[in-house]
Amino acid sequence: xxxxxxxxxxxxxxxxxxxxxxxxDHDDVSAETKIRAREAAIALNYHPNLSARKLxxxxxxxxxxxxxxxxxxxxxxxxxxxxxxxxxxxxxxGRLFVLNAAEEGEDVVEVHRRLIDGGSxxxxxxxxxxxxxxxxxxxxxxxxxxxxHGRGALDPDYPFYDIDNIAVGRELTEMLLRAGHRRIGFIxxxxxxxxxxxxxxxxxxxxxxxxxxxxxxxxxxxxxTESVGALATLRMMSAPADRPSALIAGNMLIAKGIYSALSMxxxxxxxxxxxxxxxxxxxxxxxxxxxxxxxTRSALAQSWEPLAQGLIGAIEGRPLAGLQRVGVxxxxxxxxxxxxx
Amino acid sequence: xxxxxxxxxxxxxxxxxxxxxxxxDHDDVSAETKIRAREAAIALNYHPNLSARKLxxxxxxxxxxxxxxxxxxxxxxxxxxxxxxxxxxxxxxGRLFVLNAAEEGEDVVEVHRRLIDGGSxxxxxxxxxxxxxxxxxxxxxxxxxxxxHGRGALDPDYPFYDIDNIAVGRELTEMLLRAGHRRIGFIxxxxxxxxxxxxxxxxxxxxxxxxxxxxxxxxxxxxxTESVGALATLRMMSAPADRPSALIAGNMLIAKGIYSALSMxxxxxxxxxxxxxxxxxxxxxxxxxxxxxxxTRSALAQSWEPLAQGLIGAIEGRPLAGLQRVGVxxxxxxxxxxxxx
DNA sequence: AGGGTTGCCCGAAGCGTTTCGGCTTGGCAA
DNA sequence: TTGCCAAGCCGAAACGCTTCGGGCAACCCT
Numbered sequence: 001x002x003x004x005x006x007x008x009x010x011x012x013x014x015x016x017x018x019x020x021x022x023x024x025d026h027d028d029v030s031a032e033t034k035i036r037a038r039e040a041a042i043a044l045n046y047h048p049n050l051s052a053r054k055l056x057x058x059x060x061x062x063x064x065x066x067x068x069x070x071x072x073x074x075x076x077x078x079x080x081x082x083x084x085x086x087x088x089x090x091x092x093x094g095r096l097f098v099l100n101a102a103e104e105g106e107d108v109v110e111v112h113r114r115l116i117d118g119g120s121x122x123x124x125x126x127x128x129x130x131x132x133x134x135x136x137x138x139x140x141x142x143x144x145x146x147x148x149h150g151r152g153a154l155d156p157d158y159p160f161y162d163i164d165n166i167a168v169g170r171e172l173t174e175m176l177l178r179a180g181h182r183r184i185g186f187i188x189x190x191x192x193x194x195x196x197x198x199x200x201x202x203x204x205x206x207x208x209x210x211x212x213x214x215x216x217x218x219x220x221x222x223x224x225t226e227s228v229g230a231l232a233t234l235r236m237m238s239a240p241a242d243r244p245s246a247l248i249a250g251n252m253l254i255a256k257g258i259y260s261a262l263s264m265x266x267x268x269x270x271x272x273x274x275x276x277x278x279x280x281x282x283x284x285x286x287x288x289x290x291x292x293x294x295x296t297r298s299a300l301a302q303s304w305e306p307l308a309q310g311l312i313g314a315i316e317g318r319p320l321a322g323l324q325r326v327g328v329x330x331x332x333x334x335x336x337x338x339x340x341x
Numbered sequence: 342x343x344x345x346x347x348x349x350x351x352x353x354x355x356x357x358x359x360x361x362x363x364x365x366d367h368d369d370v371s372a373e374t375k376i377r378a379r380e381a382a383i384a385l386n387y388h389p390n391l392s393a394r395k396l397x398x399x400x401x402x403x404x405x406x407x408x409x410x411x412x413x414x415x416x417x418x419x420x421x422x423x424x425x426x427x428x429x430x431x432x433x434x435g436r437l438f439v440l441n442a443a444e445e446g447e448d449v450v451e452v453h454r455r456l457i458d459g460g461s462x463x464x465x466x467x468x469x470x471x472x473x474x475x476x477x478x479x480x481x482x483x484x485x486x487x488x489x490h491g492r493g494a495l496d497p498d499y500p501f502y503d504i505d506n507i508a509v510g511r512e513l514t515e516m517l518l519r520a521g522h523r524r525i526g527f528i529x530x531x532x533x534x535x536x537x538x539x540x541x542x543x544x545x546x547x548x549x550x551x552x553x554x555x556x557x558x559x560x561x562x563x564x565x566t567e568s569v570g571a572l573a574t575l576r577m578m579s580a581p582a583d584r585p586s587a588l589i590a591g592n593m594l595i596a597k598g599i600y601s602a603l604s605m606x607x608x609x610x611x612x613x614x615x616x617x618x619x620x621x622x623x624x625x626x627x628x629x630x631x632x633x634x635x636x637t638r639s640a641l642a643q644s645w646e647p648l649a650q651g652l653i654g655a656i657e658g659r660p661l662a663g664l665q666r667v668g669v670x671x672x673x674x675x676x677x678x679x680x681x682x
Numbered sequence: 683a684g685g686g687t688t689g690c691c692c693g694a695a696g697c698g699t700t701t702c703g704g705c706t707t708g709g710c711a712a
Numbered sequence: 713t714t715g716c717c718a719a720g721c722c723g724a725a726a727c728g729c730t731t732c733g734g735g736c737a738a739c740c741c742t
Contacts, residue, residue, distance in 0.1 A: 002458050004728060015692050020730060030690060047458035051395035052728035055697045060392055067425060079421050084408065084442040091441055099440045100432055101425040117343050117388035345698060356722045361700060369720060393698030396727045
């Protein structure tokens with residue numbers, strides 16, 4: 001068994017109270033005492049008992065994530081990345097990361113309720129925000145801290161980490177506009193995802209700013225997979241006269257689909273068609289083989305740490321403003337853009 | 342806030358003690374009292390506080406899994422399956438499932454130590470057993486329950502769930518032997534995995550029983566990926582005279598690689614080469630397109646429930662014998678075997 | 683010198699649960 | 713009648729931690 005505060009108190013000659021305050025870095029403890037307590041803690045191999053701490057303070061140091069019931073996104077490697085990233089980020093902060101997959105047909109909110117009724121969770125990471133998110137409503141109603149990966153509105157009232165997806169959509173479109181393109185197709189993700197909508201809005205804004213119509217036939221919603229990318233490309237390019245001269249891919253898998261469809265049609269990039277992509281920089285051997293593609297880039301891997309920080313901040317009651325963080329994206333020129341023919 | 346035992350005691354007129362005993366189904370509580378307590382618990386929406394329970398009883402109801410530091414297996418979808426399956430199985434049993442990814446370069450045993458020193462975990466699910474597994478030694482030394490997915494020895498001294506991989510290797514080989522094949526290649530997984538070794542042993546046993554040599558050139562270790570399968574196939578088939586007339590694939594991805602390599606070589610299945618595979622039945626769209634293949638089959642998805650049961654049994658101190666479970670596999674004839682030419 | 687402030691420390695209560703030991707009561711055998 | 717036992721119940725202590733309220737010096741200000 002691990003040492004307890006009482007052991008350290010006996011060892012140092014201090015009281016349990018003072019040891020607790022020393023180790024938690026409270027401010028009415030002398031510097032010397034803090035050092036003594038910390039040394040004793042190390043010497044005795046002390047580790048705080050999370051259950052006891054939770055019981056006394058109401059905080060358990062455990063945070064959770066509820067996986068949506070079924071894989072709506074086929075990007076398993078994204079989940080693995082996320083789970084790894086979050087779990088490491090939280091464990092660096094001395095917290096446990098609990099994962100709970102909702103069962104098929106089970107209400108996600110119900111799962112959250114179950115977990116907080118168990119009385120052990122300090123807060124939640126939410127993914128895949130929705131417009132009027134029932135999870136958010138529920139958790140806020142119960143006063144349970146949360147942080148969102150992405151955001152359901154442009155200026156939500158909860159902590160989040162996101163990138164400016166409107167700007168992403170606009171930037172991708174403008175890159176092509178600057179090269180002279182006028183018909184720009186966008187193969188986006190599933191409609192219900194907020195970032196997808198935001199990027200679409202960005203695309204529309206950029207087009208409007210250039211006095212061009214946002215032709216619905218040039219925008220496609222779908223799973224972010226290779227085959228969806230390929231099929232949408234075939235559809236858009238088969239329009240006799242109105243075919244786009246440039247395509248925007250929502251992510252690398254879609255881009256891959258675009259490339260294979262284009263090569264099937266005998267079209268070259270960028271001489272026949274320009275292509276830009278938003279790259280999440282997910283690792284994956286199958287993407288290595290892709291031709292370099294211009295566009296925007298923002299590593300999904302960098303979002304886990306700020307997410308964890310955001311949730312911890314929320315748990316510790318820090319003000320909302322500092323917990324809403326917008327990450328940056330880079331602009332990449334890799335030569336997949338040329339003027340239209 | 343959730344109701345506490347005290348609330349139920351007040352509500353029913355019983356003592357806290359008796360309510361606790363009633364809800365935990367102890368035996369010196371009258372049947373009527375148990376019913377009353379249970380009804381009150383539901384009426385008041387009572388959920389036991391895990392932290393308090395842990396503190397008092399030493400059990401937290403939380404179990405954990407430590408993900409190996411880096412993806413040695415590229416099968417992300419396997420991890421997602423596993424995490425989902427385990428998390429659901431445990432939550433059905435009213436337990437929390439904690440996930441902890443080891444950092445790059447961090448010692449896995451150290452992670453386990455950290456987690457149990459935190460004093461919150463009741464036990465662990467271990468995956469990817471090794472021969473003399475340090476994790477097992479450590480956990481057993483500390484008296485922490487565990488359950489293994491697979492097994493590091495044929496008859497280990499810890500709870501596990503596994504299938505009989507020697508039998509799998511033997512059966513796959515015998516299927517081909519029965520059709521008259523004499524040179525049977527085996528494209529297996531990475532050497533360090535126990536199930537890989539077991540299947541190899543099965544292959545050797547079957548060959549020896551048929552008085553045939555187990556030619557090392559006909560056995561290949563490697564990642565279970567499509568490209569490894571394809572490359573190994575090319576290597577084996579390029580041997581001028583000694584090329585195998587049949588191939589065993591360690592899993593579906595390898596089989597897929599085999600198929601593409603064979604078609605590249607202009608060889609047909611089963612007329613030119615017979616192929617068998619062990620199918621884990623992982624879901625995945627890319628495998629749908631494969632030709633039906635004979636072999637063995639055992640759904641990995643069915644292992645999570647018994648694994649969870651095994652760990653819970655271990656935590657509750659049930660005897661080892663009932664906690665070592667060997668799952669079954671099916672034998673599938675899908676027409677990918679023909680007599681050698 | 684008196685009163686306030688500051689720095690450091692401690693005792694004790696309490697978080698929600700389990701569990702040990704002891705307390706009643708009624709029934710039954712001696 | 714007395715003694716015993718089983719069934720059912722309860723009080724109180726314990727788990728390890730945080731925190732509230734207070735205490736005791738030593739210092740500074742008037």
